[in-house]
Amino acid sequence: MQIKTITKGNILLAQPALNDSTFNRTVVLITDHCEKGSIGFILNKPMIHSVNLFVDELESHNTVYEGGPVETENLYYLHSRPDLIANSEHICKNLYWSGDYQDVKKAINSGLISESEIRFYLGYSGWGKQQLENEVEDNAWIIVNEDVDIFQDWDNNLWKLQMKKLGGEHLLWLNTPADPSMN
Numbered sequence: 762m763q764i765k766t767i768t769k770g771n772i773l774l775a776q777p778a779l780n781d782s783t784f785n786r787t788v789v790l791i792t793d794h795c796e797k798g799s800i801g802f803i804l805n806k807p808m809i810h811s812v813n814l815f816v817d818e819l820e821s822h823n824t825v826y827e828g829g830p831v832e833t834e835n836l837y838y839l840h841s842r843p844d845l846i847a848n849s850e851h852i853c854k855n856l857y858w859s860g861d862y863q864d865v866k867k868a869i870n871s872g873l874i875s876e877s878e879i880r881f882y883l884g885y886s887g888w889g890k891q892q893l894e895n896e897v898e899d900n901a902w903i904i905v906n907e908d909v910d911i912f913q914d915w916d917n918n919l920w921k922l923q924m925k926k927l928g929g930e931h932l933l934w935l936n937t938p939a940d941p942s943m944n
Contacts, residue, residue, distance in 0.1 A: 763927060764904050767794050767893060770853030773801065774903040774923050777934040783830045786920040789886050789902075790911060792839070792850070792858045799888040802828040802839060802858075804911055805919040812836070812881045820870045824914070828882030838865060839911060840879040856911065877912045903927065 764771070773789040775781075784803075793800040806827040813819050815836055828837055839858045843849040845868040846860035868874035888896070896902055905923065924931040 764906050765897075767791060767799065767897065767904055769794050770856070770906075772804075772905045772907050772909055772923070774905060774920065774927075776900055776903060777937070779901045784886075788909070788915070788919045788923055789829075790839070790852070790909070792852050794893075796890065798890050799893045801886045802826070802837065802882045803886060804909065805915040807914065807916060808883065815881075815883070818870075819866060821876065823876050823879065823881055825881045825883050828884045829886030831885050831887040833884035835884065837882045837885055838879055839882070840865075840874070841912070842868065842874050842878050845873055854908070880912055903931075 769791055771791045771794075773787075773791065775784045775787045775789075777786075779785065787806065788804045789801040790804055791799055791801045803826065808825045808827055810825050811822040812825050813821055815825060825836070837858065838860075839852070839856065840846060840849070840860070841855045841857065843851070843857050843860070846857070846864040849857035849860035851857055865874075865879070869879070893902070897904060905927070907923065907926070909919070909923075921935055924934055
């Protein structure tokens with residue numbers, strides 16, 4: 762369902778006309794939204810690297826996802842296990858981000874948390890005060906309130922699925938190339 766107000770837990774769908782290589786055909790989960798700005802993570806841009814390439818002390822082969830263009834030298838995580846990871850920030854339903862890294866390391870290395878309960882992101886997507894609202898107003902993004910299982914292995918298929926759910930004029934974009942000049 763398409764909505765107009767941005768809140769934590771919303772999903773942003775990049776409009777097909779959004780001419781930005783970072784956000785082309787992306788689905789972004791908003792993890793924080795306040796007067797100062799917004800933070801989110803791209804859900805559908807898996808990298809070819811696993812988390813243990815970035816943090817060798819983690820005994821995990823979880824795929825790392827491109828979270829966005831901000832602080833791309835830092836690794837972030839979303840999870841569903843606040844019982845194992847202290848100081849986690851609640852996003853919505855059973856979804857959390859951040860938390861004590863030592864708890865993450867212990868939970869992963871001792872097998873207490875499965876790959877389907879934590880997702881890693883390199884960088885994040887960030888917007889300053891009123892920036893995201895302005896982009897939504899300029900039709901760069903569609904805001905939806907959907908339950909998306911962020912722990913599935915999504916690629917650009919997620920963007921197409923969400924556009925299909927919207928229906929109507931959004932169906933036109935399903936089979937067009939990501940770069941219209943290739944048409």
